[in-house]
Amino acid sequence: MTDPIGAFSSNKTDLPLPEAWNYEATVAQVETIIEQIEAGELELAEVFEQFAAAVKYLRQCETFLQERQQQMDLLIETLTEEADF
DSSP: OOOTTTTTOOSOOOOOOOTTOOHHHHHHHHHHHHHHHHHTOSOHHHHHHHHHHHHHHHHHHHHHHHHHHHHHHHHHHHHHHHHTO
16 A cells, blocks of 8 residues: 555655755744645645655755754764863
8 A cells, every 4th residue: 555645754864954944934834834835725626736845855854854963963072072082
């Protein structure tokens, strides 16, 4: 049996972020999409299109957060190594 949710929940988060990408603005876009879907403002075809866009935006957010977590881990590791001296 095919997992329809699995098609959207890929672990692939190495998508490059667009130039001038902004986390807060992207989250706001996702929130707007959710509000539109919940309000029933969209036709069914638009719901699917907007849902796909929201998934794309959420993947971008995940990529951004993972990159920042890696940076933080590296900084913490550097501080810890410096403290050992």
